[in-house]
Amino acid sequence: MASRRFDVQTLGTGAALPARGRYPTSQLLNIHDSLFLVDCGEGTQERLREAGINFLRIGHIFISHLHGDHYLGLQGLISSMHLMGRVQPLHVFGPPKLKEIVDLQLRASGTYLRYPLHLWPVEPTNGAVIHEDTKVTVTALRLKHRIPCTGFVFRESLALRGLRRDRSAVIPHFKRQAVKQGEDLVLPDGTVHSNASLTTAPPPVRSYAYCSDTAFEPELVPYIAGVDLLYHEATFTEMLATRAKETLHSTAAQAARIASMAGVGELLLGHFSSRYKHVNELLAEARAIFPATRASEEGQVYPIPERTGVENL
Amino acid sequence: MASRRFDVQTLGTGAALPARGRYPTSQLLNIHDSLFLVDCGEGTQERLREAGINFLRIGHIFISHLHGDHYLGLQGLISSMHLMGRVQPLHVFGPPKLKEIVDLQLRASGTYLRYPLHLWPVEPTNGAVIHEDTKVTVTALRLKHRIPCTGFVFRESLALRGLRRDRSAVIPHFKRQAVKQGEDLVLPDGTVHSNASLTTAPPPVRSYAYCSDTAFEPELVPYIAGVDLLYHEATFTEMLATRAKETLHSTAAQAARIASMAGVGELLLGHFSSRYKHVNELLAEARAIFPATRASEEGQVYPIPERTGVENL
Numbered sequence A, B: 001m002a003s004r005r006f007d008v009q010t011l012g013t014g015a016a017l018p019a020r021g022r023y024p025t026s027q028l029l030n031i032h033d034s035l036f037l038v039d040c041g042e043g044t045q046e047r048l049r050e051a052g053i054n055f056l057r058i059g060h061i062f063i064s065h066l067h068g069d070h071y072l073g074l075q076g077l078i079s080s081m082h083l084m085g086r087v088q089p090l091h092v093f094g095p096p097k098l099k100e101i102v103d104l105q106l107r108a109s110g111t112y113l114r115y116p117l118h119l120w121p122v123e124p125t126n127g128a129v130i131h132e133d134t135k136v137t138v139t140a141l142r143l144k145h146r147i148p149c150t151g152f153v154f155r156e157s158l159a160l161r162g163l164r165r166d167r168s169a170v171i172p173h174f175k176r177q178a179v180k181q182g183e184d185l186v187l188p189d190g191t192v193h194s195n196a197s198l199t200t201a202p203p204p205v206r207s208y209a210y211c212s213d214t215a216f217e218p219e220l221v222p223y224i225a226g227v228d229l230l231y232h233e234a235t236f237t238e239m240l241a242t243r244a245k246e247t248l249h250s251t252a253a254q255a256a257r258i259a260s261m262a263g264v265g266e267l268l269l270g271h272f273s274s275r276y277k278h279v280n281e282l283l284a285e286a287r288a289i290f291p292a293t294r295a296s297e298e299g300q301v302y303p304i305p306e307r308t309g310v311e312n313l
Helices: A044-050 A074-083 A097-108 A165-170 A173-180 A218-224 A238-247 A252-262 A280-287 B044-050 B074-083 B097-108 B165-170 B173-180 B218-224 B238-247 B252-262 B280-287
Strands: A006-012 A026-031 A034-040 A058-062 A090-094 A117-121 A129-132 A136-142 A150-156 A207-211 A229-233 A266-270 A293-295 A301-303 B006-012 B026-031 B034-040 B058-062 B090-094 B117-121 B129-132 B136-142 B150-156 B207-211 B229-233 B266-270 B293-295 B301-303
Touching: A006 A044, A006 A266, A026 A044, A026 A150, A034 A136, A044 A074, A074 A090, A074 A097, A090 A097, A090 A129, A097 A117, A097 B097, A136 A207, A136 A218, A150 A218, A207 A218, A218 A252, A229 A252, A238 A252, A252 A266, A252 A280, A266 A280, A280 A293, B006 B044, B006 B266, B026 B044, B026 B150, B034 B136, B044 B074, B074 B090, B074 B097, B090 B097, B090 B129, B097 B117, B136 B207, B136 B218, B150 B218, B207 B218, B218 B252, B229 B252, B238 B252, B252 B266, B252 B280, B266 B280, B280 B293
Parallel strands: A034 A058, A058 A090, A090 A117, A207 A229, A229 A266, A266 A293, B034 B058, B058 B090, B090 B117, B207 B229, B229 B266, B266 B293
Antiparallel strands: A006 A026, A006 A301, A026 A034, A129 A136, A136 A150, A150 A207, B006 B026, B006 B301, B026 B034, B129 B136, B136 B150, B150 B207
């Protein structure tokens, strides 16, 4: 059976000016053993190496916007994948201008990639489906920043229904897949077993939302409502609320308010301004509003555990 | 009196595919307390931070060519300088396409730099003067690579002549600068002291040549003849001479042959392929031909000491 992992690994927690041992933004998602990279600041390939990730396994990269701290590591990663002999296609989703930037630099370096590189233009439209495969559906969020900026919601695909152990003897082998998919069982003698009598509901679908960079933006709430984990930038504390407003970033309190309004499971903060030596202050500010808050740390993995459904004893 | 330092600091010794703790190419030159950056692979700003360098002090950056491992850290460095409040102009010398790449990415990020950024197109013409100021003259080398690639020779300006301690009483204060500059001393009573009787020759001018990336290219020899320190790439050993030829890189032996033909003071190797776990093999191969060879190491500083002239006792 395929893995049902759903992990978010933080590769960088810094803001525009890297400092204090913080790296620019990048996150690696492992969803059912498929790897997705979200943003790719300078040095991301080094971070991946440090974390022991074989980055040839990354199939899809999502770039939120074209501020350097969110994408300047992409060109080097594309190039390293080429030098490492990648043959699998790579899909990169990002602002329309990204294709021009990547292509210009590939041409300038005289590089003809050995693998197919697909650069898909993404517009920040709330709820628009960007990517869909057997494991995950990715939708866009319209973040509020100085340049067009897209957030992403990752929703895993629904698992198959579980076979009840006490009834599994009833089901012929060749019918198991159909029953798992929700069909009733009709035996050769005409007996009908309802699906509900044979199976347990699949665990609830898990989801993760990524909101960086953005000002306080309540319009996001319906699109991230109820996600298991929300990553929301928290560049400043409330003391610098004016600076946050000017630069279209968020305070930790604002991130917590969004988490609270959206009723998310857990809130993960990041994109910390280099002026904060420690993140305690940011964390405390958010927890006062939304207690289930964590501050992301370089290299740390945040798994979203599978919740067992009520019927799934 | 201004510092007469002439230091080369290696920030990265790796080749195209960073690995084994090696970083992509970049070097920091301190010439008389002016800082010059030569190439700027991904993560160079992080290397500079690790080395404790205030990179706002860098006034000039020289980019050899547009393979990613030699320039992908430039955009992030330009951006960080902006965020750190730089106001001093920055001069970047590189292939003509570099301006297009930098400008495109500045536009895409909506950045209006607070400091003047000058991107000067450089053609790889042997001996052509690229930059000249009171401390240094930089000339170009035509390297032999898959895409246009420029090497650089840094020559310090000639120091003033030294005043002989035993004769300094003869020279009126207001005449000292003129005598240091080589003038004879004419006293009010008509007495003439020849400059040679009052001064010692300045120490010989020091020079550094940077040759990366390049195939074996004897045409460089007259332009790097006699430099104190030659940095020459040594991507492979002779065992992979065919691979070196195909990729227009050099073997360690070829680097040593160039050093020998040019009669340089010392040879510094770098740009090591990630297939070499240790550099001993590359170093041994070069030393067999040119004994005064060193393998560059991440973060290491290679000072070029001032040689005392014969007359300068």
